[in-house]
Amino acid sequence: MKVRMVFQRMLDDEHMKQIRDLGVEIVVAKSEIEVLRVIGNADAYFGRMTPKFLVAGKKLQWVQATSAGLDGYYFPELRKSKLTVTNLRGIYSDVIADHVFSLVTAFARGLHYYLRNQSKGKWEKGMPVIHLAGTTLGVVGLGGIGLAVAERGPAFGMRVLGIDPAPKGNPDFIDRIYSPDKLKELLRESDFVVICTPHTVETQGLFDADMFGAMKNTAILINVGRGEVVNLQSLTKALQSGQIGGAGLDVYEEEPLSKGHPLWSMDNVILTPHVAGISPQIDKRRKALIVENVRRFCAEEPLLNVVDNEKGYVVEPKSLWK
Numbered sequence: 001m002k003v004r005m006v007f008q009r010m011l012d013d014e015h016m017k018q019i020r021d022l023g024v025e026i027v028v029a030k031s032e033i034e035v036l037r038v039i040g041n042a043d044a045y046f047g048r049m050t051p052k053f054l055v056a057g058k059k060l061q062w063v064q065a066t067s068a069g070l071d072g073y074y075f076p077e078l079r080k081s082k083l084t085v086t087n088l089r090g091i092y093s094d095v096i097a098d099h100v101f102s103l104v105t106a107f108a109r110g111l112h113y114y115l116r117n118q119s120k121g122k123w124e125k126g127m128p129v130i131h132l133a134g135t136t137l138g139v140v141g142l143g144g145i146g147l148a149v150a151e152r153g154p155a156f157g158m159r160v161l162g163i164d165p166a167p168k169g170n171p172d173f174i175d176r177i178y179s180p181d182k183l184k185e186l187l188r189e190s191d192f193v194v195i196c197t198p199h200t201v202e203t204q205g206l207f208d209a210d211m212f213g214a215m216k217n218t219a220i221l222i223n224v225g226r227g228e229v230v231n232l233q234s235l236t237k238a239l240q241s242g243q244i245g246g247a248g249l250d251v252y253e254e255e256p257l258s259k260g261h262p263l264w265s266m267d268n269v270i271l272t273p274h275v276a277g278i279s280p281q282i283d284k285r286r287k288a289l290i291v292e293n294v295r296r297f298c299a300e301e302p303l304l305n306v307v308d309n310e311k312g313y314v315v316e317p318k319s320l321w322k
Contacts, residue, residue, distance in 0.1 A: 008047025133157025
């Protein structure tokens, strides 16, 4: 049986040819009207789902999302459906983990202070230094990104703790894995807290004044997960009062961060504009993953990165790249 697949967003010619060579009939539909016209006879779809597409896609079995994070992707009918949804999780893991440790080492060596002094032409020694060996790294969310972050910890002599709602084992590079209800225990022990969790109903505003109160006053918070997980006002107050030691942020509750926001001028804060996942390798990986999932779908093999529709994230993330 020939597979018919609708693409709302085309890949490059090379990868589209690879998909056609699998015997797939490709239909490109860039507008909502075009998708509605053709999705009724499609077996698979690459693009953003809507309630109308779900109703019209009577033969639809599989949807490949266009991103790793699925914030705003799900709607009630899709959560309840039996449609198989896959995302692009795994292609960013090592890249974002590298970004995390660029922030960790910057804080450890006081580079955020020295860079500010450089812009002022100021020669000043004696900035605070953190000796990483013997410190504790707490990773909130042990999906593909969280595991890649955790795996790097021991190379710096760090003890690693993790939080995960459904652990898939206990890797030897993680000292202990807590359940989500034990988050405060992890926070009390951690010198660096790295947020890698997706944005869900459970994680919305998870890091609030109460959680910052559980952290060490020297601890550094790093967020590369989702901005909505951290209450920005509570974080700002915690930094201003010295309740925590600093923050390295790549994602924010509001993006872009507003001009004049206090975080811009804080010496103990490093801000990057949602760029942790950028790498020249990402586009190649994205396309390769889509082609591989099409091949698996045609061969009736298990797909990569199947999302739990009720939870809205991959329960067993797998990465093809190290």
